[in-house]
Amino acid sequence: MKADSWLWVDSASKVREAVEDMDQSLLIALDTEYDSLHYFREKLCLVQIRAAKRTYVFDPLNGIDLAFLRPYLADPRLLKITHAGDNDIRILKRDYNFEFNNLFDTQRAAHILGCRYLALSHIVERYLGVEIEKTKKMQRSKWELRPLSEGQLEYAVQDTVYLADLYRQLDERLCQRGMKDQARKVFEEMTAVSWREKTLDSLGHRKIKGYDTLTRDQQERLKRLYRWRFKKAKQTNRAMFLILSDQELLSLSKGKWQSDEELQSANILSSEKTNLYGCELGKTLSAAC
Known part of the structure; x- marks a missing residue:
């Protein structure tokens, strides 16, 4: 060039x-x-x-x-x-x-x-x-x-x-x-086209691989986690997969964590993500119980 x-x-x-x-x-x-x-x-x-x-x-x-x-x-x-x-x-x-x-x-x-x-x-x-x-x-x-x-x-x-x-x-x-x-x-x-912000796919959680293997309660937890991730991505202007991956959402939906320490010991998320999102995830998962 x-x-x-x-x-x-x-x-x-x-x-x-x-x-x-x-x-x-x-x-x-x-x-x-x-x-x-x-x-x-x-x-x-x-x-x-x-x-x-x-x-x-x-x-x-x-x-x-x-x-x-x-x-x-x-x-x-x-x-x-x-x-x-x-x-x-x-x-x-x-x-x-x-x-x-x-x-x-x-x-x-x-x-x-x-x-x-x-x-x-x-x-x-x-x-x-x-x-x-x-x-x-x-x-x-x-x-x-x-x-x-x-x-x-x-x-x-x-x-x-x-x-x-x-x-x-x-x-x-x-x-x-x-x-x-x-x-x-x-x-x-x-x-004439115009920019439109991404909107939540209300059934997007059902498209995550492994959804059909979950119990009904776990599916409800996954739904809440999925919606929390969308809201967090929008708030921070970060791609959703950088907040939490689909597989991290799926793994989180299978357990009930009482504290950040329990979440950390489960080895699902990195220490950085646990520190960043642990409190919010705990509230989200508790609400789904």
């Missing part, structure tokens, strides 16, 4: 450079990196925008106000290109109250054209003849940690590099097949 193909934006002067480039652009490619694995609510970690000259990597965690992007994303004359951009739009709306107009999504366009495999790497290879490597491991890396690795930066920048050329190829084929209006309707629906 060439050093001059992207710019890490961490100062007002670099923001001005990005703005000047976007002002001269007829279209921009947009992508984000966020952590939805470790948090209850997805945490936005990067915003990447490719304009006429290069890709600009904005760090929403370094204190730079990204509100200056609002008129560009809302401008109906400036085309915004995304790939599977639904969640990008939702999170940017949630965090910055942005409005989106004039969108082209390459994944949705490829789907309309009948593509079976819709990952960016597959579509880029099919329509542009370029092989790119996209791994789940990198996608799920800890994007909030700084500094980012060279591999992370290359991954983030690469997501925007091919979108403009891909748009031209896909748009031409949509025109040839008379599918432009169909695609336009899909893209307009995408701009």
